[in-house]
Amino acid sequence: MSQTDARAVILERIRAAGASSSAPAEVPPPPPDTVLDESAMLELLVENLRDYRAVVTEVNGPELRPAVDAVLQRHGCRTVTVAPALDDSDRPTDAFTVIEDHGLSSQELDGIDAVVTTSRVAIAETGTVVLDHDGGQARRALSLVPDVHICIVRADQVVTSVPEGVSRLRPSVEKGLPLTWISGPSATSDIELNRVEGVHGPRNLEVILVR
Amino acid sequence: MTTTSSNPNPLADTMPTFIGMPKFPTMAKEALGNTQQRRNLQHATHTIRAKRAAVVGEMNDWEALRRNGADTKDEVLAHLDTYLEQLEAKLVESGATVHWARDAEEANRIVIGLVQAEGVDEVVKVKSMATQEIELNEALEEVGIAAWETDLAELIVQLGDDRPSHILVPAIHRGRAEIREIFRNKMAAVGRPAPEGMTDEPRQLAEAARLHLREKFLRAKVAISGANFAIADTGTLVVLESEGNGRMCLTLPETLISVVGIEKVLPTWEDLGTFMQLLPRSSTGERMNPYTTMWTGPAAGDGPQNVHVVLVDNGRTHVLADEVGRQGLRCIRCSACLNVCPVYERAGGHAYGSVYPGPIGAVLTPQLRGTGSAIDQSLPYASSLCGACFEVCPVRIDIPRMLVHLRTQVVDEHRGTRNAESSAMQAMAWMFADNRRLQKAQRAATLGGKLLGKRTSLGAIPGPASAWSGARDVPVPPKETFRQWWSRTDGGRR
Amino acid sequence: MRVALFATCFNDTMWPETPKATVRLLRRLGVEVEFPPEQTCCGQMFTNTGYADEAIPLARSFVDVFEGYDAVVSVSGSCTGSVREQYGDLAKRSGDTALVDGVAKVAPKTYELSEFIVDVLGVTDVGAYFPHRVTYHPTCHSLRMLKVGDRPLQLLREVRGIDLVDLPSATECCGFGGTFAMKNADVSVAMGSDKVRHIRETEAEVVVAGDNSCLAQIGGLLERQRAGVRTMHLAEILASTEQEAS
Numbered sequence: 047m048s049q050t051d052a053r054a055v056i057l058e059r060i061r062a063a064g065a066s067s068s069a070p071a072e073v074p075p076p077p078p079d080t081v082l083d084e085s086a087m088l089e090l091l092v093e094n095l096r097d098y099r100a101v102v103t104e105v106n107g108p109e110l111r112p113a114v115d116a117v118l119q120r121h122g123c124r125t126v127t128v129a130p131a132l133d134d135s136d137r138p139t140d141a142f143t144v145i146e147d148h149g150l151s152s153q154e155l156d157g158i159d160a161v162v163t164t165s166r167v168a169i170a171e172t173g174t175v176v177l178d179h180d181g182g183q184a185r186r187a188l189s190l191v192p193d194v195h196i197c198i199v200r201a202d203q204v205v206t207s208v209p210e211g212v213s214r215l216r217p218s219v220e221k222g223l224p225l226t227w228i229s230g231p232s233a234t235s236d237i238e239l240n241r242v243e244g245v246h247g248p249r250n251l252e253v254i255l256v257r
Numbered sequence: 258m259t260t261t262s263s264n265p266n267p268l269a270d271t272m273p274t275f276i277g278m279p280k281f282p283t284m285a286k287e288a289l290g291n292t293q294q295r296r297n298l299q300h301a302t303h304t305i306r307a308k309r310a311a312v313v314g315e316m317n318d319w320e321a322l323r324r325n326g327a328d329t330k331d332e333v334l335a336h337l338d339t340y341l342e343q344l345e346a347k348l349v350e351s352g353a354t355v356h357w358a359r360d361a362e363e364a365n366r367i368v369i370g371l372v373q374a375e376g377v378d379e380v381v382k383v384k385s386m387a388t389q390e391i392e393l394n395e396a397l398e399e400v401g402i403a404a405w406e407t408d409l410a411e412l413i414v415q416l417g418d419d420r421p422s423h424i425l426v427p428a429i430h431r432g433r434a435e436i437r438e439i440f441r442n443k444m445a446a447v448g449r450p451a452p453e454g455m456t457d458e459p460r461q462l463a464e465a466a467r468l469h470l471r472e473k474f475l476r477a478k479v480a481i482s483g484a485n486f487a488i489a490d491t492g493t494l495v496v497l498e499s500e501g502n503g504r505m506c507l508t509l510p511e512t513l514i515s516v517v518g519i520e521k522v523l524p525t526w527e528d529l530g531t532f533m534q535l536l537p538r539s540s541t542g543e544r545m546n547p548y549t550t551m552w553t554g555p556a557a558g559d560g561p562q563n564v565h566v567v568l569v570d571n572g573r574t575h576v577l578a579d580e581v582g583r584q585g586l587r588c589i590r591c592s593a594c595l596n597v598c599p600v601y602e603r604a605g606g607h608a609y610g611s612v613y614p615g616p617i618g619a620v621l622t623p624q625l626r627g628t629g630s631a632i633d634q635s636l637p638y639a640s641s642l643c644g645a646c647f648e649v650c651p652v653r654i655d656i657p658r659m660l661v662h663l664r665t666q667v668v669d670e671h672r673g674t675r676n677a678e679s680s681a682m683q684a685m686a687w688m689f690a691d692n693r694r695l696q697k698a699q700r701a702a703t704l705g706g707k708l709l710g711k712r713t714s715l716g717a718i719p720g721p722a723s724a725w726s727g728a729r730d731v732p733v734p735p736k737e738t739f740r741q742w743w744s745r746t747d748g749g750r751r
Numbered sequence: 752m753r754v755a756l757f758a759t760c761f762n763d764t765m766w767p768e769t770p771k772a773t774v775r776l777l778r779r780l781g782v783e784v785e786f787p788p789e790q791t792c793c794g795q796m797f798t799n800t801g802y803a804d805e806a807i808p809l810a811r812s813f814v815d816v817f818e819g820y821d822a823v824v825s826v827s828g829s830c831t832g833s834v835r836e837q838y839g840d841l842a843k844r845s846g847d848t849a850l851v852d853g854v855a856k857v858a859p860k861t862y863e864l865s866e867f868i869v870d871v872l873g874v875t876d877v878g879a880y881f882p883h884r885v886t887y888h889p890t891c892h893s894l895r896m897l898k899v900g901d902r903p904l905q906l907l908r909e910v911r912g913i914d915l916v917d918l919p920s921a922t923e924c925c926g927f928g929g930t931f932a933m934k935n936a937d938v939s940v941a942m943g944s945d946k947v948r949h950i951r952e953t954e955a956e957v958v959v960a961g962d963n964s965c966l967a968q969i970g971g972l973l974e975r976q977r978a979g980v981r982t983m984h985l986a987e988i989l990a991s992t993e994q995e996a997s
Contacts, residue, residue, distance in 0.1 A: 216491075222554060229545040246471070
């Protein structure tokens with residue numbers, strides 16, 4: 047009862063504030079997006095990812111599995127979690143213990159060294175990868191709890207600007223999928239405004255860009 | 258039942274004043290005496306100012322982006338009722354539960370009820386200005402629920418039994434050595450202690466926070482957040498952060514309660530294209546903050562399955578009713594205005610007596626709370642009107658104009674009760690109303706100038722002028738005004 | 752073109768050398784300014800302190816006095832800013848449509864000195880001579896309300912003999928802010944002290960600005976510190992000539 051009251055009262059206060067009487071305002075469009083050709087766009091993505099301390103490996107299709115292995119080796123990882131839907135071609139080889147996620151608990155995830163995911167979109171201008179957590183991208187906890195996140199980005203997923211990235215993501219949102227935007231590893235600037243990488247999220251973000 | 262539902266001026270109890278808060282100048286004077294804090298603030302504000310300028314400078318047409326941001330927010334405010342109804346419908350459709358709260362007390366009551374229904378005695382929290390504004394942590398504590406702040410700076414403030422002094426970096430007033438002491442002395446009482454041998458190196462301090470909070474994240478059943486944006490046409494909530502504490506809270510617990518001010522709505526999903534550029538570049542001075550989470554109700558098999566949204570008014574509709582003040586509701590809490598403000602840099606955030614410090618606080622707080630108290634009457638005057646805040650605001654809030662508007666409101670509210678200032682102002686206004694009166698006053702001034710002979714300035718003088726002359730010399734009036742010269746020489750032609 | 756000088760109450764009473772220099776300068780540039788003696792004060796101090804009712808009659812009087820001129824030149828960026836950016840709000844509050852119309856006519860033709868010389872007269876070399884080391888402080892209202900940009904610097908760069916040096920953190924407020932200087936004296940002095948420190952770092956003999964109110968703050972601190980740096984209004988440097996110097 048009180049809830050209905052609150053809703054009605056707030057809406058009534060808004061109407062009484064006189065702000066809702068005018069005709070729809072015409073909002074002029076935002077400035078046009080930056081346009082880059084594909085190679086400049088990929089170069090910018092790599093540059094901006096690195097600027098925010100992500101490690102980037104650029105590979106051709108067949109080199110992907112060895113590249114995943116190499117990253118895991120570099121971090122001394124033994125256990126890796128993946129979504130059951132992750133393609134074989136995107137997974138590490140048998141040299142590592144691959145644990146498929148069939149509802150791992152947070153505590154279980156905390157004991158795993160690394161995660162391999164795909165992504166939905168990458169934005170060059172800001173050095174951002176976006177996951178909608180469908181298929182091989184795994185549910186959110188997987189790319190959050192283990193300390194090494196290996197994220198596979200395919201060249202055709204890359205856009206130049208933030209507005210382009212946003213429009214590409216509408217279908218995911220309409221399906222009700224959650225999104226995680228990631229720009230470099232976890233960081234804080236809370237101590238004297240100095241940037242420190244690595245707080246709660248994975249302290250290592252490894253992006254493998256597949257051309 | 259609430260006490261303010263039918264009150265057209267629902268202030269005073271919308272946002273609590275920090276207890277017994279004196280006026281801004283008194284608080285500022287105290288802060289100026291704290292040299293450690295001044296050094297911390299100077300360093301921090303200048304660092305972030307430069308970072309912001311650099312990433313804004315990268316943009317082709319920042320001004321057009323700002324205008325689009327401001328216009329979009331104005332459109333929201335012009336049709337806020339419609340957008341809120343649309344947001345609510347989309348949220349419900351996506352499986353979220355929507356609650357409405359007229360004021361702080363009602364919002365806190367709703368949240369407490371939801372937490373108690375889960376049968377837990379602790380919650381993890383993502384940094385949120387809205388929950389600070391309504392003093393949710395204190396309300397939870399009263400009923401025996403511990404609210405763990407998980408943002409590093411909020412953790413420093415909470416463990417230090419301190420108050421936030423900045424919107425983005427609440428512990429900006431603290432240096433690394435102080436933070437080390439707080440962690441060493443306070444962490445053990447509420448969970449995992451700080452590591453042995455921890456130095457004051459920022460990396461080690463961040464590591465201590467990681468270890469301390471991890472156990473809390475992994476066991477938490479309920480999380481509380483705010484939202485930077487709420488998208489009306491999709492029912493999506495958006496939280497920007499850096500450390501991953503936000504992702505932990507928004508992903509691992511079973512229940513998520515988000516407290517959202519009603520002005521946070523954006524009309525369409527595509528509007529994020531503008532705001533995801535404006536906010537990170539203006540707040541942390543990055544092209545993009547490390548992490549952003551966006552969710553549209555509960556997602557099957559992924560993250561919290563009970564998703565609640567509490568839409569809070571708490572004085573916002575009162576701000577909306579003011580034609581000039583309304584633009585304050587465009588604010589996206591980036592804190593760029595704090596970082597460039599010469600007054601904030603020297604006075605610090607605590608002097609503003611509110612969770613919203615700095616230029617935006619000086620306009621927002623007296624609007625949300627009203628101008629009844631001494632601190633709230635002094636806030637609109639806590640500015641030299643230099644305009645640096647307006648220049649950097651990503652949604653073009655004309656803060657200087659709003660400050661003048663609020664000063665006028667303060668004076669208007671006191672018309673009829675005479676004081677030294679109003680008497681002086683009225684006497685001067687009378688003098689300026691007629692140039693003959695002005696000339697008469699000028700003759701007295703030039704007489705003074707002649708009596709003082711060759712001196713060009715005076716040192717400290719007692720009385721009301723001491724506010725000026727305590728540290729600044731006073732110029733001596735000239736022996737002849739311009740007006741006297743003009744008529745004596747026919748404008749220099751004689 | 753009929754041009755009126757708005758001397759401003761503060762300069763008329765306390766700093767008459769500034770409007771006098773303005774008259775000499777403009778006359779040298781071929782502009783015969785008039786000084787309508789009915790002028791008093793633009794009301795900025797009242798407006799900015801919250802005394803809108805006291806400011807409205809002053810706005811009305813400003814409009815009455817200056818309505819008939821083609822251009823109004825003022826020696827204060829801050830007072831010009833008040834006329835151009837704040838009179839609209841005052842007129843609206845008064846509910847007097849005649850005042851609203853009057854403001855709409857007078858405000859756009861009210862200029863700060865450097866705007867008038869560069870934009871209206873189209874001149875940057877005013878034939879001045881000033882053989883001294885000078886640093887320029889851009890005042891907040893000329894910079895951010897009027898957006899005069901680098902017009903004052905364009906004028907100063909053409910001055911013969913001048914040694915113009917950059918002021919560190921130039922765009923930071925000096926801390927004057929009208930009644931702010933009294934109401935928040937401690938913060939105001941802290942801001943001013945930093946400004947003065949930067950000025951002294953330049954080792955300039957003279958600090959120049961387009962507003963004597965800011966210069967009163969800066970000068971008051973410099974005098975108290977016996978810093979040996981003079982304050983001068985832009986008009987006074989631009990009016991200086993070789994003949995005067997010799």
